[in-house]
Amino acid sequence: MRYIEPHGHMVSRTTDDYQDMALAGCAAICEPAFWAGFDRSSADGFYDYFCQLTEHEPKRAAKFGIPHFCWLCINPKESEDTKLAEEVISLIPQFLDKPTVLGIGEIGLNKNSRNELKVLELHVEVAAKHNQLILVHTPHLEDKLKGTKLILDVLKNDKRIQPERVIIDHVEEHTIQLVLDAGFWAGMTLYPESKCTPARAIDMLEVYGNERIWMNSACDWGMSVPLAVPRTALEMKKRGHTAELIDKVIYQNPLQFLQQTPRFKLL
C-alpha cells in the first residue's frame, strides 16, 4: 500500500508514529498550522512555530524517509484577538519561499464569529496575493453547516480564488455535496469518534463518488489515530473496493491536488 497523509499535526506525535506511518507506506505528510491546545501569548510564539514547521519537523520526518510539507496560518481558534492575528499574518510572507510550504491553512471558522470571518478574509487576501493553495478547517457539530456556507461565500466572492486550488476539510454528510458542487476539493477527517469515522467516510465515497476527495487522520495532540488512512483503506478492501480505487483515494487524489504547487515533490 502507498498513501499520502495530507493533514497530520506531527509536532504532537512521537517518532514511533513516524515509524508506523513509514511502515504502512506513507509517501508524504502535510502539516497544517494548528492551535497548540492552548492559546499562544504572542506573535513570537507563532514565529517559533513556523520555524518548527518549516525547518525542524521536515528533518525529523526525513529520518524515517518521509517528505514533510506544511501550511501556514493562525488557526481560527485564535482569531478572536484580531490584533494578534494581524501580527501573525504579517509574519507569513517571509516563510512562503521556504521549500516545503504548500500554502495557507488550516484557515476557516470555529465559532463563526465576526472576528473569525475578518481573519479568514485576511488569510484569503494573503493566499490570493501570493498565489497560494488554501486548506480550510470547517467548524464542529452544529456550527458546521452554517460555517461551511459562510466560508464558501467568502471564497466564491473573491474572483482571484480558483476553487480547484482549495480543499475544504472535515466535511461530513451534510456538507460534502455543497463543497463538491461549488468546485472545491473535500477532505474527510478520520477521527475515532467525532468528525468522521472510517465507516462513514467509506459510505460517503460510495454515495458521492471519488473525484476531488481525500482522507486524512488530522492526527494531533488529542484523541486521534495516525494510521487512520491506511486502516480505512483496509476497511475499503473488506467492503470489496478495488485496489485501483483505494489507491486513487489515498494516493492519487491527494497527489493531484498537492501537485498544483511545484513545492510538492515525492522522493
Ligand SMILES: [Zn+2]
Ligand atoms: Zn488540523
